[in-house]
Amino acid sequence: MNTTPSSLKICCIGAGYVGGPTMAMIAKQCPDIDVHVVDLNQTRVDQWNSSDLPVYEPGLDEVVQEARGRNLRFSTNVDQAISEADIIFIAVNTPTKYFGIGAGRAANLEFIEKCARKIAECSQGHKIVVEKSTLPVRTAEAVKRILNSAAKGATFDVLSNPEFLAEGTAVQDLLHPDRVLIGGESKEAVERLVQVYARWIPRERILTTNLWSSELSKLTANAFLAQRVSSINAISALCEATGADVDEVARAIGTDSRIGPKFLKASVGFGGSCFQKDILNLVYLCEHFGLREVAQYWEQVVVMNDYQKRRFSERIVRTMFNTVSDKKIAIWGFAFKKDTNDTRESAAIHVCRDLLEERARLVIYDPRVPESQIRSELEMAFADLVGGLSDKHKKLIDANVTVATDAYAAAKDAHAIAVLTEWDEFKTVDATRVFEGMRRPAFVFDGRNILDRENLVKHGFEVHSIGRPSLAHI
Ligand SMILES: NC(=O)c1ccc[n+]([C@@H]2O[C@H](COP(=O)([O-])OP(=O)(O)OC[C@H]3O[C@@H](n4cnc5c(N)ncnc54)[C@H](O)[C@@H]3O)[C@@H](O)[C@H]2O)c1
Numbered sequence: 001m002n003t004t005p006s007s008l009k010i011c012c013i014g015a016g017y018v019g020g021p022t023m024a025m026i027a028k029q030c031p032d033i034d035v036h037v038v039d040l041n042q043t044r045v046d047q048w049n050s051s052d053l054p055v056y057e058p059g060l061d062e063v064v065q066e067a068r069g070r071n072l073r074f075s076t077n078v079d080q081a082i083s084e085a086d087i088i089f090i091a092v093n094t095p096t097k098y099f100g101i102g103a104g105r106a107a108n109l110e111f112i113e114k115c116a117r118k119i120a121e122c123s124q125g126h127k128i129v130v131e132k133s134t135l136p137v138r139t140a141e142a143v144k145r146i147l148n149s150a151a152k153g154a155t156f157d158v159l160s161n162p163e164f165l166a167e168g169t170a171v172q173d174l175l176h177p178d179r180v181l182i183g184g185e186s187k188e189a190v191e192r193l194v195q196v197y198a199r200w201i202p203r204e205r206i207l208t209t210n211l212w213s214s215e216l217s218k219l220t221a222n223a224f225l226a227q228r229v230s231s232i233n234a235i236s237a238l239c240e241a242t243g244a245d246v247d248e249v250a251r252a253i254g255t256d257s258r259i260g261p262k263f264l265k266a267s268v269g270f271g272g273s274c275f276q277k278d279i280l281n282l283v284y285l286c287e288h289f290g291l292r293e294v295a296q297y298w299e300q301v302v303v304m305n306d307y308q309k310r311r312f313s314e315r316i317v318r319t320m321f322n323t324v325s326d327k328k329i330a331i332w333g334f335a336f337k338k339d340t341n342d343t344r345e346s347a348a349i350h351v352c353r354d355l356l357e358e359r360a361r362l363v364i365y366d367p368r369v370p371e372s373q374i375r376s377e378l379e380m381a382f383a384d385l386v387g388g389l390s391d392k393h394k395k396l397i398d399a400n401v402t403v404a405t406d407a408y409a410a411a412k413d414a415h416a417i418a419v420l421t422e423w424d425e426f427k428t429v430d431a432t433r434v435f436e437g438m439r440r441p442a443f444v445f446d447g448r449n450i451l452d453r454e455n456l457v458k459h460g461f462e463v464h465s466i467g468r469p470s471l472a473h474i
Contacts, residue, residue, distance in 0.1 A: 008033045008196070011085035013115050015039035015048055015074055017170075017273075017342060018132060018163050019091035020055050024063045025174040027072035029200040036073045036081040048074035056341040056368050059171035082122040087193065090115045090143075091132040091163075096277045105284035107136055107277070116146040123154035128189045131160045134222070134278055136285055137215045157189035160211050162218030167272065168339035180206045183214020219282045223298055226275040228263040230304035236266035236467025237311065246467025247449060266467045268351065268420060268447030269308040271336030273344035276302055309347050312418075312466070313354035316445050319464055320416060324360040328439075330410040333421025333448075334366035334374050341368040343377050347447070348420040353381045355418075356396055363402045365410035367423055371403040408433060416443035422450045431459040441472075 012023045015037045027035040039045050047054035053064060064072070075081070082088055092111040097103055112133060119129060129147065131140060140158045147156040160183040165173040180197045184190040190208050197206055209217070236246040246266040254261030279302055286295035317324050336346035343349065352362055364374055375397060382393035404410035407426060411417055411434045419426055427450050435442055444456055446465045453463045453471050462472040
């Protein structure tokens with residue numbers, strides 16, 4: 001293994017939302033380290049090599065532009081990248097398994113195992129293999145066993161280095177992380193990785209633990225974050241029933257330094273590729289170890305999230321005189337949160353599916369999500385329900401879904417607007433212009449509590465927010 005930092009070579013398998021941005025940041029901050037990101041998906045690699053990156057993140061274009069062509073490469077040359085590297089990150093997807101044992105709960109580790117086998121096949125000498133993907137506890141054990149079968153007698157250290165970036169703020173999170181976590185058995189290997197991050201991250205923010213603590217900490221962090229969202233969302237339902245205001249309750253409890261103000265925003269429900277998948281994975285692990293009560297405790301976080309999404313669409317239907325059939329509803333936002341083009345598990349998918357089931361006509365606008373992606377998510381959502389997309393549902397989506405190019409066009413002639421992503425541009429829309437184009441009564445369902453309700457009501461809207469009393473012009 002090369003030991004001089006100036007000739008260090010890093011390879012990352014998986015050029016997704018994690019692999020792309022994290023490796024671009026390492027390359028930017030360490031111009032002398034050669035970083036090679038590889039993926040089997042040629043289209044994705046081509047996008048990373050173009051000016052239209054596959055991942056939208058504020059500030060990411062600049063980071064990639066600075067390093068690409070200097071010490072950052074994207075390619076499909078997996079074998080070559082592995083064979084040249086001193087440190088190999090595995091950042092492939094670990095989706096929830098949808099078949100066989102553990103279906104609907106366990107992580108599908110097929111892609112991780114394939115990577116480990118590929119590394120074993122292509123390696124010579126000594127390499128450090130780093131788990132960047134989020135994995136169940138003790139996955140490193142299986143990875144080590146596979147690596148130990150290396151054909152060319154290579155030796156390995158396996159580290160766990162879970163990623164804590166949040167989509168939408170990935171660049172800032174990577175520049176100034178709360179902490180970097182590295183778990184491993186070999187002090188030398190851990191120190192080698194510490195030295196990479198220590199180029200721009202203060203040493204006290206680089207935590208080192210044993211392998212299993214590191215693997216479990218990532219699942220636990222996501223479970224705690226999602227739990228806070230489900231907790232405040234549970235209270236939002238009680239607020240709507242009692243006349244309390246969830247934003248006021250959140251402010252009141254968030255000022256308690258033991259609770260803190262972050263992640264207390266009530267909403268239509270959490271989304272994204274990680275929270276649900278990681279909690280279900282945790283639930284599966286607990287069940288595997290016979291911890292039934294612990295499993296049930298965490299599963300409730302997902303149950304509450306499903307309830308919150310369903311509650312929102314039911315409220316729309318109920319408020320609009322118990323029918324949305326043939327009514328036009330503008331959907332503002334389809335990404336799972338603002339400042340990302342990622343729609344995986346977005347609450348918008350579930351709400352749109354429910355409204356389409358009620359035969360509403362949807363006009364969807366999102367500043368970063370292309371029409372093809374919106375249609376494909378909706379098709380998958382209906383396919384999930386019946387185990388394959390039926391002709392009936394395909395026709396329903398084709399006939400009842402339109403994609404608009406801006407928020408005003410989406411709201412034109414609409415009976416209602418549903419805000420499903422908290423994009424900043426929705427906060428500053430011209431309320432007069434929107435109102436004039438809509439049918440009466442002009443309903444607004446703010447699934448993110450971002451709009452200025454009083455202002456909207458002054459313009460004539462009837463506004464329904466999460467966990468707050470409804471407001472209408474008198
Ligand atoms: N997205 C997030 O915000 C986030 C944050 C922290 C951790 N994570 C974790 O990081 C991991 C990756 O997540 P992501 O969002 O980047 O996934 P992703 O689906 O965006 O990217 C994964 C990439 O890996 C590639 N891939 C799969 N198998 C491969 C193989 N054998 N060889 C080469 N490439 C292969 C896929 O083609 C894909 O491009 C997951 O375990 C996830 O839980 C994600």
